[in-house]
Amino acid sequence: MLPEVTATRYVTPLREGGSLPGIVEADDLGTYVMKFTGAGQGRKTLVAEVVCGQLGRRLGLRVPELARIQLDPVIGLGEPDEEVQELLKASGGLNLGMDYLPGSIGFDPLAYEVDSAEAGRVVWFDALINNVDRSWRNPNMLVWHGDLWLIDHGATMIWHHNWPGAAASAAKPYDASDHVLARFQPDIASAAAELAPLVTEELLTEVAADVPDEWLVDEPGFDTTDAVRRAYVEALLPRAGTIHTRITLGEPTAERPSQAPGWLTGRPGRPVPVAEKGASA
Numbered sequence: 001m002l003p004e005v006t007a008t009r010y011v012t013p014l015r016e017g018g019s020l021p022g023i024v025e026a027d028d029l030g031t032y033v034m035k036f037t038g039a040g041q042g043r044k045t046l047v048a049e050v051v052c053g054q055l056g057r058r059l060g061l062r063v064p065e066l067a068r069i070q071l072d073p074v075i076g077l078g079e080p081d082e083e084v085q086e087l088l089k090a091s092g093g094l095n096l097g098m099d100y101l102p103g104s105i106g107f108d109p110l111a112y113e114v115d116s117a118e119a120g121r122v123v124w125f126d127a128l129i130n131n132v133d134r135s136w137r138n139p140n141m142l143v144w145h146g147d148l149w150l151i152d153h154g155a156t157m158i159w160h161h162n163w164p165g166a167a168a169s170a171a172k173p174y175d176a177s178d179h180v181l182a183r184f185q186p187d188i189a190s191a192a193a194e195l196a197p198l199v200t201e202e203l204l205t206e207v208a209a210d211v212p213d214e215w216l217v218d219e220p221g222f223d224t225t226d227a228v229r230r231a232y233v234e235a236l237l238p239r240a241g242t243i244h245t246r247i248t249l250g251e252p253t254a255e256r257p258s259q260a261p262g263w264l265t266g267r268p269g270r271p272v273p274v275a276e277k278g279a280s281a
């Protein structure tokens with residue numbers, strides 16, 4: 001189970017995030033980025049954060065630690081922003097926290113070099129979880145103490161939005177052409193050889209066990225929360241063995257809105273000029 005803490009102070013909203021996550025302090029003296037259950041993106045975004053965040057960590061990728069955060073909306077009473085007030089009011093009880101990395105900066109592919117082994121691991125992992133939200137438009141990676149950290153796994157595993165079609169959906173390929181690390185010659189074959197054997201039924205079962213029951217109850221088509229957990233395992237397990245053969249790395253698209261669905265990201269993509277492939281600053 002994820003560690004559980006109680007929020008003691010709402011510090012500030014993170015306005016870059018479409019779901020309006022906030023920085024909070026908790027009773028373990030830790031500082032967290034809190035993703036709210038009351039956010040419009042819905043609880044499946046939080047389930048995806050837990051399944052993929054925990055999976056990434058278990059595979060040795062850098063993902064900040066996750067925690068369950070109990071929130072009493074009363075701590076936000078002094079917050080002047082009405083939108084934030086509403087979010088806090090709608091999110092009493094259990095929320096998701098991610099360890100806050102102080103002083104981290106957003107990943108910039110023109111300012112930071114990534115070796116092809118690390119790029120391969122990240123692209124392979126994103127292909128496994130079908131992450132549509134690690135593009136050059138919205139990298140969702142941070143650089144902290146010189147290392148690359150992966151955040152924001154809410155827009156992954158599209159199949160959990162339509163369980164009857166999950167097996168077919170999870171068998172589909174992954175287009176990494178717009179992936180922010182596509183320009184670093186990702187060594188996908190080596191990453192698959194290293195990581196795919198680690199994605200066992202046992203590991204996936206442990207990862208799914210970290211998802212709080214509260215976010216799985218009453219899922220249509222399932223009798224128990226463990227049955228829903230099982231569905232995550234069954235979608236990811238076969239995909240792990242073969243997805244490296246179905247990753248495409250074509251030319252990145254230019255000025256076009258993000259392919260990430262707006263209802264997941266909460267905002268349209270922000271087009272910026274694409275740099276020449278292979279160039280680095």
Ligand SMILES: Nc1ncnc2c1ncn2[C@@H]1O[C@H](COP(=O)(O)OP(=O)(O)OP(=O)(O)O)[C@@H](O)[C@H]1O
Nearest residue numbers: 014016017018019020033064099100101151152265
């Ligand atoms: N663990 C962290 N430590 C420091 N800063 C963070 C952390 N997690 C998120 N942030 C900052 O908050 C921003 C929003 O976080 P995140 O991308 O997870 O939110 P989101 O609402 O899901 O965003 P999106 O609009 O990409 O869907 C990030 O771009 C980053 O600047």
Ligand SMILES: [Mg+2]
Nearest residue numbers: 017018140152
């Ligand atoms: Mg984000």
